[in-house]
Amino acid sequence: MSSNIKPLILHAHTTGPNPIKVAIALETLKIPYTLKLWEFGDDPKNGLKGSNFLSINENGRVPALEDPNNGVVSWESGAVMNYIRRKYDTENKLGPQGKSEQDIVDFEKWGYFLLTTLGPMTGQTNWYRHYNETKNEDALNRYAAQTYRCYQVLEGQLKKSGGESILPGGYTALDAHYEPWVRQHAYAELSLDDYPTVAKWLKKYGETEEVKAAYKKIQDAAS
Numbered sequence: 001m002s003s004n005i006k007p008l009i010l011h012a013h014t015t016g017p018n019p020i021k022v023a024i025a026l027e028t029l030k031i032p033y034t035l036k037l038w039e040f041g042d043d044p045k046n047g048l049k050g051s052n053f054l055s056i057n058e059n060g061r062v063p064a065l066e067d068p069n070n071g072v073v074s075w076e077s078g079a080v081m082n083y084i085r086r087k088y089d090t091e092n093k094l095g096p097q098g099k100s101e102q103d104i105v106d107f108e109k110w111g112y113f114l115l116t117t118l119g120p121m122t123g124q125t126n127w128y129r130h131y132n133e134t135k136n137e138d139a140l141n142r143y144a145a146q147t148y149r150c151y152q153v154l155e156g157q158l159k160k161s162g163g164e165s166i167l168p169g170g171y172t173a174l175d176a177h178y179e180p181w182v183r184q185h186a187y188a189e190l191s192l193d194d195y196p197t198v199a200k201w202l203k204k205y206g207e208t209e210e211v212k213a214a215y216k217k218i219q220d221a222a223s
């Protein structure tokens with residue numbers, strides 16, 4: 001698939017989870033890409049809120065993906081992942097495996113649950129755990145409890161496949177979406193002890209070639 005494709009440019013940050021899902025998708029499809037790492041802050045040259053990056057994504061957040069093959073620029077990880085699937089996933093390695101309306105709705109609903117709920121609740125837990133200038137135990141407890149609630153919901157879903165994949169039947173883009181956010185449980189100081197199927201899925205998927213390659217590529221670019 002990769003031979004005639006000019007490398008895509010994935011805009012990322014060394015630690016942020018959202019770009020990693022895009023790297024996992026590109027690795028899964030063996031699409032060539034280069035990484036451009038940005039810093040937090042408003043440095044005009046290198047900052048996510050600086051003029052250079054804002055000309056690529058006016059929201060000042062990563063991921064953003066530039067495709068030199070057709071000039072398309074995408075941002076918001078959900079939109080980026082959908083673009084990659086529409087444009088490059090010719091063998092449907094990342095999309096819903098069934099064609100029924102329920103199959104498609106299941107794929108979409110678990111995607112939205114990550115994008116609107118599990119991801120943001122984990123992000124807010126991280127914020128109140130590590131960054132908020134004044135201690136706010138109420139906010140921290142609220143977001144930690146909400147993240148645990150998401151783990152409980154995910155545990156139920158993953159049990160349907162014995163912890164193999166978010167949707168029964170094999171990995172899809174959803175596994176790429178969830179992996180970096182569930183992996184964040186350690187940084188958020190949340191335990192997966194009560195969610196053994198989530199822990200099993202994370203370990204197994206985290207050891208796949210595409211996931212290892214995505215993390216390595218970001219690490220290599222940072223060093």
Ligand SMILES: N[C@@H](CCC(=O)N[C@@H](CS)C(=O)NCC(=O)O)C(=O)O
Pocket residue numbers: 013015016017018019040041048060061062063075076077078115
């Ligand atoms: N909803 C966005 C969130 C993107 C996002 O929050 N990215 C983080 C890194 S994981 C970021 O760029 N943060 C920079 C900042 O907050 O200034 C998505 O799914 O792409």
